[in-house]
Amino acid sequence: MNKSPQVSVRTMTDQNLTDFIRCPYRFFYTHIEKKKHPLGWRQGIQHIINKVVSSYFQLPQSNRTPANVMKLVDQYWGRLHLRMFDSQLQYYMAAAAVTDGLMRNLSSESEIAQPLFLYEKFKMNLKELNADLSLTFDVAEWQQDTFIVKKFLVDADEQMLELYCHLTVVFSEKVFGIRPSRIEVVTLMDGERHVFIPNNDSLEAGLNYLHMMKMLLEDTNRFSDLYNMNECPACPFQDDCDRDEKNEGKQKYLS
Ligand code: SF4
Known part of the structure; x- marks a missing residue:
């Protein structure tokens, strides 16, 4: 990693946010430096x-x-x-x-x-964050005057489930003007089905969450506090990773 790289996030996607939650360095190598792996x-x-x-x-x-x-x-x-x-x-x-x-x-x-949507990717500008937001809806099912959103994942921890729910609520309300009645995430490795019911407070909670995520993504000085060593053994960047270095200087843009 370059010395204290500054990261300016222009687009937040479900994929780069998920990678960030798994490991901020891995997010940096994959989505900022675009290293092949x-x-x-x-x-x-x-x-x-x-x-x-x-x-x-x-x-x-x-x-x-x-x-x-x-x-x-x-x-x-x-x-x-x-x-x-x-x-x-x-x-x-x-x-x-x-x-x-x-x-x-x-x-x-x-x-x-x-299905109403089947692996459809949507993108929007979220002025509250001064960033674009992109999300793929795996399966959405229309039900009366709202819809149910379903996602099928290999696995997910609590943070990833939280991320996905916030993204889905913000996207649904801002793009379609509809709050989903239910969000279901199936994690196939452990066979669990996680169900979330959004309410009146979910949009504000989602916007606050995404605002916090944007600040974390752009603050590379905090990466060393956030990485999870459990991800390291299977990581393709093990040989290149300078996770403990704190550096200065270069401006990078995520687009
Ligand atoms: S080796 Fe570990 S700290 Fe470095 S990028 Fe991979 S998962 Fe992250």
Whole structure:
């Protein structure tokens, strides 16, 4: 990392915020310095999950069966390489957990005739933050005069769940003028379904949260207080990372 790099955030996306929560240095190397790095197992699996969920909802409703979920997982899982994983055991355990989780969760969604959004990415300018905001809605289902938003993730900790809910509420209210009635996040590695019900205070809480995140993203001096060493063993930047250096000087822009 360059000496005390200043970061000016012009665009906040679900991806760069998630990476920041996992590790601020990793966010810096990936989204500011744009260093190339091999796809990790988590990203690889997330890509497969997105493909399976998207393909599933494009099937005719009568074909949305557990057997077809399994077929789709089989079809896409072969794109992952064993070398992306720490061990063969991890590879097979992940395959079992994701297959089981998708079969259970997608089969219960077979009554959705046509999702309102299916992996649709939206971008908006948020003047309160003087930044653009970008978010992908995995699956949204229209219900009476509002909608339900669903997301399927490999895994997520409390901070990531909080981030996703705030982003979804702010985006829905600011872009569509509608508060979602429910936000559901399924974390497939542990098989959990996390449900959030936004209320009247959620928009303000979301804006405050995003304001705080923007300040953290731009304050590289605090990165050393925020990184999580648990992320290091599987990190592609281990050899380049100067996580303990505090430096000065260069202006960088995230766009
Ligand atoms: S090695 Fe650790 S501190 Fe450095 S970027 Fe990777 S996860 Fe972050």
